[in-house]
Amino acid sequence: MMNYSSRPAEEPAVRARDLTVVRGPRTVLRGLGFSVPHGQITGLLGPSGCGKSTLMRAVVGTQAKVTGTLDVLGHPAGHPGLRTRIGYVTQAPSVYDDLTVRQNLDYFAAILDPGRAAAARRAEHVTRAITDVDLTGHADTLAGNLSGGQRSRVSLAVALLGTPDLLVLDEPTVGLDPVLRRDLWQLFHTIAAERGATLLISSHVMDEAERCHRLLLMRAGELLADDTPDALRDRTGSDTVEAAFLHLVDEATAAGRTKETTR
Numbered sequence: 001m002m003n004y005s006s007r008p009a010e011e012p013a014v015r016a017r018d019l020t021v022v023r024g025p026r027t028v029l030r031g032l033g034f035s036v037p038h039g040q041i042t043g044l045l046g047p048s049g050c051g052k053s054t055l056m057r058a059v060v061g062t063q064a065k066v067t068g069t070l071d072v073l074g075h076p077a078g079h080p081g082l083r084t085r086i087g088y089v090t091q092a093p094s095v096y097d098d099l100t101v102r103q104n105l106d107y108f109a110a111i112l113d114p115g116r117a118a119a120a121r122r123a124e125h126v127t128r129a130i131t132d133v134d135l136t137g138h139a140d141t142l143a144g145n146l147s148g149g150q151r152s153r154v155s156l157a158v159a160l161l162g163t164p165d166l167l168v169l170d171e172p173t174v175g176l177d178p179v180l181r182r183d184l185w186q187l188f189h190t191i192a193a194e195r196g197a198t199l200l201i202s203s204h205v206m207d208e209a210e211r212c213h214r215l216l217l218m219r220a221g222e223l224l225a226d227d228t229p230d231a232l233r234d235r236t237g238s239d240t241v242e243a244a245f246l247h248l249v250d251e252a253t254a255a256g257r258t259k260e261t262t263r
């Protein structure tokens with residue numbers, strides 16, 4: 001286990017207060033407050049369109065019209081110093097089909113760590129990232145000839161290149177078979193446990209929630225819960241996180257109705 005004694009215990013990897021995002025005519029995130037602790041896997045769960053990708057874009061600093069407070073690794077989100085400390089895999093990963101796995105990684109490594117002097121270090125990072133995602137046997141395969149699951153592991157390898165402190169993964173397991181999903185979740189846990197990295201992972205598959213240390217449950221731009229899976233199940237008297245989520249949705253809907261009628 002990593003020792004975090006040098007880091008102020010009260011400072012989480014990500015801290016949001018009154019986080020609001022407007023996209024087009026709509027307020028897509030509404031005054032969210034939450035914390036993502038260091039060295040753990042936090043799941044961001046909620047139905048399609050609830051704002052998961054928007055929240056992740058805000059954290060990595062690529063989202064416009066963000067208001068409120070959003071601190072990431074001790075800096076305001078989007079701070080240039082965060083660039084090499086965050087690994088981000090978007091929902092539609094960008095991998096070049098006409099390059100091999102290794103060439104794809106060489107390309108991104110050169111952006112992260114440019115210059116001829118860094119060549120040996122880059123090669124080392126590329127090889128390690130390929131090993132991490134278990135694609136050594138496919139290092140010289142064109143990305144265009146990989147399966148869907150292999151392609152998503154290439155994107156993950158890109159995100160792992162700089163040995164980031166924070167990994168932001170937007171639905172990394174969507175469309176993968178159960179075996180690959182399990183393997184990827186094992187890899188996420190290894191990254192958290194052995195490197196002390198913080199992972200923020202979105203999904204709309206509720207069974208994946210059970211594999212997270214903490215959960216942010218969202219619905220329609222609002223946060224329904226920020227808790228551990230155990231605490232969520234206990235609090236709602238549910239057997240699964242999915243049942244807990246549905247319980248919280250019903251509760252929020254009922255509260256909304258009460259607000260309407262007492263207005």
Ligand SMILES: Nc1ncnc2c1ncn2[C@@H]1O[C@H](COP(=O)(O)OP(=O)(O)OP(=O)(O)O)[C@@H](O)[C@H]1O
Pocket residue numbers: 023024025026028046047048049050051052053054055091204
């Ligand atoms: N450019 C835009 N202009 C206006 N609204 C947008 C824009 N982009 C996204 N939205 C809206 O913002 C909301 C949140 O989108 P977001 O992509 O964050 O959801 P999500 O939870 O990631 O969904 P999914 O699970 O389908 O990926 C959606 O309702 C979407 O319609």
Ligand SMILES: [Mg+2]
Pocket residue numbers: 052053054091170
């Ligand atoms: Mg999304």
